[in-house]
Amino acid sequence: RLLHPPMHRANILQVLEKHRQGTVPGRLLRSELTAHRSLIDRLTLHKVLDSHEGCVNRLCWNSTGTKLASVSDDCSLVIWDAALGREVEKIFTGHTLNVFAVAFLPETGDQRLVTGAMDYHVRVHTLRESGAAESRVFRCHTDRVKDVEVERGNPHMFWTASEDGTIRQFDLRAPPAEGAGAGRATVIVNLNKEYRRSGAEIKSVSVSAARPWLLAAACDDPVARVWDRRMLGA
Numbered sequence: 001r002l003l004h005p006p007m008h009r010a011n012i013l014q015v016l017e018k019h020r021q022g023t024v025p026g027r028l029l030r031s032e033l034t035a036h037r038s039l040i041d042r043l044t045l046h047k048v049l050d051s052h053e054g055c056v057n058r059l060c061w062n063s064t065g066t067k068l069a070s071v072s073d074d075c076s077l078v079i080w081d082a083a084l085g086r087e088v089e090k091i092f093t094g095h096t097l098n099v100f101a102v103a104f105l106p107e108t109g110d111q112r113l114v115t116g117a118m119d120y121h122v123r124v125h126t127l128r129e130s131g132a133a134e135s136r137v138f139r140c141h142t143d144r145v146k147d148v149e150v151e152r153g154n155p156h157m158f159w160t161a162s163e164d165g166t167i168r169q170f171d172l173r174a175p176p177a178e179g180a181g182a183g184r185a186t187v188i189v190n191l192n193k194e195y196r197r198s199g200a201e202i203k204s205v206s207v208s209a210a211r212p213w214l215l216a217a218a219c220d221d222p223v224a225r226v227w228d229r230r231m232l233g234a
Helices: 012-021 026-034 179-184
Strands: 056-061 067-072 076-081 086-092 099-104 112-117 122-127 133-138 145-150 157-162 166-171 187-190 202-207 214-219 224-228
Touching (some): 067 099, 112 145, 157 202, 166 202, 187 214
Parallel strands (some): 099 145, 145 202
Antiparallel strands (some): 099 112, 214 224
């Protein structure tokens, strides 16, 4: 028996009234409202953002939802005004192969972004008022970089996931990681070492917004993994 009527049989005010009466638990209120038929029927294509010359591989919003960053096989990074649907800035990242990952670094006024690519490199881009961008490169991964993750409120640190089987932690307050020796110091997860098998790949990494010491990863097998960063060596 359905506990709640299908959304097409109830309007939003009825849902809110049931929540006030206690018959719709708070944990269900958000999902019921966002899935309400009256809202779904109003969905339309808002904007088409056209600037890249290759497949768009990853998107990322800034913290306020006013800007959208996109990266592509054309090795460029485009920052968009989300409301107007116009290009704010286009950066040629310096990557030499497909760019798979992008993130705004928090608390930097949307002036600093991180990218990762098929060329194994991680780059930090700092935007200048002149329109130019400075790029700092980290050459520590040994395979494609598939994801970049940041922590809310932390402008100095970020994490990368790569098909070399590692998650690496970067601190921009430290000297740049150059070469294999320096790169090893940033490894906090190494599946090849942990599970004693070669060829392990990490496809995605995620830091918990509520408990940022928790780090989750999607790999090339049927399970998801979660680590406590406080217990990992870095």
